[in-house]
Amino acid sequence: MRLSRLVGLARKVVEAQKNNESAPQGPSILRLDDLLELRAPAEDLGDVESSLLEYYPKILLPVTSPKPENSQSRIIIGVDSSSRLVELQSATLVVSSVSVSSNKRGLSWDWPPVFNGLGPSLDEPVVRILPNDDSQVEVDDPLVTLVNPAGYQYDPDYNQYQAMDEARVSAENKALEALAEILESKPWSDRAVILVDGPVYLVPGVLGSGQGRLEYVEAWRRLLRERVRIIERLASTGARIYGVVKRVEKARILGRAKLPGGYQRCLGDTRGRSDLSLLSRALSARCYQSSQRGKPLASPPALVRSRGGPSKVAQYVILPQPWHLPKPGASVYYRVEEPYEQWSSSNGRLDGYRSPVAGVLVDSIARGSLEPVTIRWSDRRARETTRYLRSLLLRMALREGVPVTYGELVEEAVEAWQRAVA
Amino acid sequence: MAEGRGLDDYMIEEGLSRLPELLRRADEKAGELGIMVGRVSRFHEIRVSPGGRIAVEVDPETYFSHTGSPVHRVGDYLVIVDPKERLVLARIAEISRSDLLSLVGSHAPADMSLAYTDPSSIATKAILFVEPVMERDWEGVENPRPATTSIEPQSPVIDPKPEVVQGLLGLPEEGILLGALATPAGLVKNGRIRVLLPGKALLQHVLIIGTTGSGKTTLLKNMAAYAYSAWAPDSPHEPVMVFIDLNDDFIQLPFDPEEYPRDDPVYQAVYQGVKPPHGVLVVLPVTEDAVRSALEDAGKVGEDPWCSIAEYLVAKHVEESLAPIIPGIEEARPRSYRRRGACLVEIRVNDKIIVYSPYTVNTTSSPSSIVSRLMPGLTTLAREVFNRTRERFLRKYKFYPPLSLIAVGIAAYLSLRGQQGQGDYYNKIEKIVEILANDFLLPRIPARIIRGNIEGILAASIKEFNKAPTDIITDYAKLLSEYKPSYRTLEALYRRILGLTDTGAVDVLYSIDGSRLLLGEEPGWGVLVETASSLGVPIVIDLAALRVWGGDPGDAGRVIAYRLLERLKAWKHELWARRSRSGLAGKRIVVVIDEAHQFFPQERGERDEKEESRQVAGMISRIARLGRARGIGLVFATHSPKDLHDIIVQLANTKIVLRTERSQLESVDLPGDAKHYIPRLPDRYMVVSSFAFRDYLMAATAPPVVLHYDLSR
Known part of the structure; x- marks a missing residue:
């Protein structure tokens, strides 16, 4: 796809807004849902049960990282997505992208392909238009959509952050599906390890509780069904898939599980505490067997069942920062997830190492990094892609005289200044 | 997903439809x-x-x-x-x-126990x-x-x-090969790109800088080999290369290296077919001591005394300088002959020809203004006295007196200073002259010739002038008495003239039988260039030979070098002035001055020394400027540019710099990044900055393609 295609797309979107005579003129529109519904984190809330699948002597166990040879013998594929907003006065645009990167076999592509023309073409829009009023805007381009994944039209009250989450998950699904198609024809598919940034299955609160706008519930339901189907397809190729969650602040998986008394003696009262709080306490109170300095620490794997969603196994891993740094920072926390079927069929092992935590270690520690390299790589590209799309749309809007919000102007000015001084 | 029909609409609209094409x-x-x-x-x-x-x-x-x-x-x-x-x-x-x-901006983990190679x-x-x-x-x-x-x-x-x-x-396609195009990292295209320095760059003068062992002499030898490889018999060669050699480096030019560097990539790429010249013309400086030794040892002298002496000296030079490095050369018999009046001695070894031209400085054929330039640092008053008295002598007696006799004349005059006008003044002068002449002449004559015949020898005439030295000295002293120059002026002049005569290479007087005195010969550039060109060989001014005669090539070497350069300029100018149609008029001559800082030192020290340096620099500056118009190119080579007079650095429009300490490059105008690499260049790599190239570049020459012994050690 040439960049000119994207330029043409931006022009169409902007012209549609320009021709929208009924578009509101004035300062930023505040969406009702943004006020009424606090943005639900992409986490498991609501009806979720968790139970430990294994018990360690203490809540944290020093684990051996896979060796570099393990990472080199595997084809590690990182998938990450990005979404951004472009706030025009007449509409809010959500731009999204997804990137796939691998440590070998040359898998490196993006959707939309801004940097290179490699990779499959996905049947996935890159611009979602959330109108700021009830007027209907038509844009005849397969890269643009005015409906959510369940087919409901976006309206002025649609939560923009919900739309951003949907866009990312939808793009990831399409990328995973494309990967499944590729792997089905590859003899090395059983050596592939796919890492997705975020939960392996996303079961937001509205889906678990069933409460919330129908449009949101249906959208998540559809996206989840897609994900389940795709993961089954991937499993048939022999590939392993893991989700790597970095935002663990509000999770309560360990907090919901029944912890043995021995853990509680070290941790103290665990009732109502978040996972992060428990882990921080465990680290500071040394609730683990003494080990070599700097070794990763893992929590016991927990089976997570959510109503309305498939089961998965989740495990926390803590990677300590280099002790030689002048200002020793906080340790890095990840939650690694894998489908329960995958965990049980492999006896909780990846190449002999404890799974699911080995899934993230094989792409981080084993490659000399604190974070999964392929995910980080995809993350960089995905963000650059959406930054490019956002910038393209904004400049096109400014050029065509389509009003943008004040906040958008300020943000653009700041970015321009940062580029200039870089 | 469709991308559009044919070319993107956007590009058509913007008139940029040509971009893909x-x-x-x-x-x-x-x-x-x-x-x-x-x-x-x-x-x-x-x-x-x-x-x-x-x-x-x-x-x-x-x-x-x-x-x-x-x-x-x-x-x-x-x-x-x-x-x-x-x-x-x-x-x-x-x-x-x-x-x-x-x-991706990853951070390093704390666990150092794993080997992180991925x-x-x-x-x-x-x-x-x-x-x-x-x-x-x-x-x-x-x-x-x-x-x-x-x-x-x-x-x-x-x-x-x-x-x-x-x-x-824009590399020139003709010229002298410097080597193969290179970079700090090595050869470009495996050395297949030749770097040739065009003739016009040589005529605008070149400065080659390189520390000991950097390959400076190798470069010069390879340039000579390349320049002469294309020579064909009966085809006059041009340019004629002249080497001023203090270390016996360049008399090795005609001989094959111990082993050709066939494995060297530069040699393989650009030096195939380059062979040593098939001979050399050696300008062999001859001193009074050398002549006396020759006469003492040789015994009978042939009909041509100077050529006989020359044959003896050549044999000695071959024995001392060449035989240790050229097997079989000592068997070669020197054969002398005359060409356009100049004595030449030839030896042949294998297929090589070495022609010797014995050389002394003979001031009696040169105007005073030229001779005084051999005494840089001479005060203005002293120069004036010298020029006027000498020119007066010429007008009166129809010849220029040898410098050594002038010196004795000055000494005689000084010893009687203040006694002029007294009746027996002239008698006293003659007496003193006789004493001085005794001291002056007798050491120059071999003992076997003197054999008690002192009076006869003192009365012997110089063949060229048909006048005895004592008469010449007396006549000159009398001239001085007419001018009455100051004591200090004469003393200064006397010191300078002694500086020349003490080299033993200026106005060499000798006698073969005590009946008459002869002057050592000074061949002209015409015969040297004609001979070298017709033979297709370079010329080597072998100043190192002065050591063979027991002397120090320092002062004598400088005098000979200055003399030769001045005469070269004068000869070329004369050809031009006469609109000479001889083939020599247009012939380009490239003079390579190795250890140039020894000949053209930086202005340092006391006032006299600075003045001397300044006058030497003035001389070379005149030669260089005229040289461009008259087809004389100068190549200065040195390992010590800080000791080289600034004028040389300015005169040279091409700078070739091999490995050198950074501190030596302060006065040399080179790009900053080039100066960064120069101290660490491998042997035989060089940076070349020249108007002949559009940008500075780097080159590498091969190991020597001619014989290369370091005989200075």
Whole structure:
């Protein structure tokens, strides 16, 4: 796809807004849902049960990282997505992208392909238009959509952050599906390890509780069904898939599980505490067997069942920062997830190492990094892609005289200044 | 998903429909001219400005698949094929590599127990920052010019074919071979691009700088070999190369090296077929001591005394200087003959010919203004006295007196200073002259010739003038008494003249039978150049021979060198003035002055020393300036440019710098990045800065292709 295609797309979107005579003129529109519904984190809330699948002597166990040879013998594929907003006065645009990167076999592509023309073409829009009023805007381009994944039209009250989450998950699904198609024809598919940034299955609160706008519930339901189907397809190729969650602040998986008394003696009262709080306490109170300095620490794997969603196994891993740094920072926390079927069929092992935590270690520690390299790589590209799309749309809007919000102007000015001084 | 019909609508609308075709043609042209290695970056601003750099991206497969590719080496050359039909030669200034961990901004973990080698992590792009140097059109119709045209992102970048580099650098196709084009990282195109220094650059003078062992002498020898390799019999050779040699380096020129450097890549690439010259013409300085030794040892002298002496001296020189390094040469018998009045002695060994021209400085054939230049540092008053008295002597007696006799005349005059006007003044002068002449002459005559016949010897005439030395001295002293110069002026003049005569190489007087005195001969440049050119051999002024006669080549060597340079200039000027139609008039002569700082030192020390240096510099400056118009090129070589007079650095329009300490380069105008590499250059690598090349470049010469013994040690 040439960049000119994207330029043409931006022009169409902007012209549609320009021709929208009924578009509101004035300062930023505040969406009702943004006020009424606090943005639900992409986490498991609501009806979720968790139970430990294994018990360690203490809540944290020093684990051996896979060796570099393990990472080199595997084809590690990182998938990450990005979404951004472009706030025009007449509409809010959500731009999204997804990137796939691998440590070998040359898998490196993006959707939309801004940097290179490699990779499959996905049947996935890159611009979602959330109108700021009830007027209907038509844009005849397969890269643009005015409906959510369940087919409901976006309206002025649609939560923009919900739309951003949907866009990312939808793009990831399409990328995973494309990967499944590729792997089905590859003899090395059983050596592939796919890492997705975020939960392996996303079961937001509205889906678990069933409460919330129908449009949101249906959208998540559809996206989840897609994900389940795709993961089954991937499993048939022999590939392993893991989700790597970095935002663990509000999770309560360990907090919901029944912890043995021995853990509680070290941790103290665990009732109502978040996972992060428990882990921080465990680290500071040394609730683990003494080990070599700097070794990763893992929590016991927990089976997570959510109503309305498939089961998965989740495990926390803590990677300590280099002790030689002048200002020793906080340790890095990840939650690694894998489908329960995958965990049980492999006896909780990846190449002999404890799974699911080995899934993230094989792409981080084993490659000399604190974070999964392929995910980080995809993350960089995905963000650059959406930054490019956002910038393209904004400049096109400014050029065509389509009003943008004040906040958008300020943000653009700041970015321009940062580029200039870089 | 459909992308659109045919060309994108956007591009048609904007009138840019030619862009895809332009890029396609650029790719096609790139394939014709070299191997594509990358493209001008899309992710950096591409700014063309003086000293600016352009980012080029090289994909990892290309980067790792081409071993020895220029993309691995700073200083090497690439060519950007710009779609606007421009070729831009660019020098790699910087190479940036990043592991994937660095690119994505990963942090290092604390666990150091694992060996973190991950080959896949280095499969990242290389970013090269290149400096545009020269450009021209695609088809090579234009001459290359400095790179000033804008450069488009995505332009293909190639590892160019050798002829493309050669064309863009505008390298001359004729001249003397310096070596193969190189960079700090090694040879360009495996040494297949020749770097030739054109003749016009030689005539605008060259300065070669290099520390001991850097390859300076090797370079000069290889240049000579290349210059003479193309000679064919019966074809007068040009330019004639003249080497002023303090260390017996260049008399080795005709001989094969101990082993040809067949494995050396530079030799293989550009020196195949280059052989040593098939001979050499040696200008052999002769001193009074040498002549006396010859007469004492030789016994009978032939009908041509000077040639007989010359044959003896040549045999001695061969024995002392050449026999240790040239097997069998001692068997060669010297054969003397005369050519246009000059005595030449020839020896042949194997297929090589060595012609010797015995040389003394004979001031009796030169005007006073020329002779006084042999005494740099002479005060103005002293010079005036010298010039006037000498010219007066000429007018009166029809010849110039030898310097040694002038010195005795001055001494005689000084000893009787204040006694002029007294009746027996002239008698006293004659008496003193007789005493001085005794002291002066007798040491010059071999004992077996004197054999008690002192009076006869003192009365002997100098053959050329038919007058006895005592008479000449007395006549000169009387002239001085007429001028009455001051004591200090005469003392200064006396000191300077002694400085010349003490070298033993100036106005050499000798006698073979005590009945008459003879003057040593000074061959002219005409016979030297004609002989060397017809034989197709270089000329070597072998100042190191002064050591063979027991002397120090320092002072004597300088005098001989200055004399030869002055006479060369005068000879060429005379040919020009006479509109001579002889083939010699247009013949270019390149004089190589090795250890140039010994001849043209920096102005330092006391006032007299500074004045001396200044006058020497003035002399070489005159020669250099006239030389350009008269076909004389000067090549100065030194390991100590700080000790070399500044005028030389200014005069030389071409600088060739081999490995040298940075502190030695302060006064030499070179680009900053070149100065950065010079202290660490391998042997025989050089930086060349010349008006003959459009940009400075680097070259490497081969190991010596002629015999190369360091006889100075």
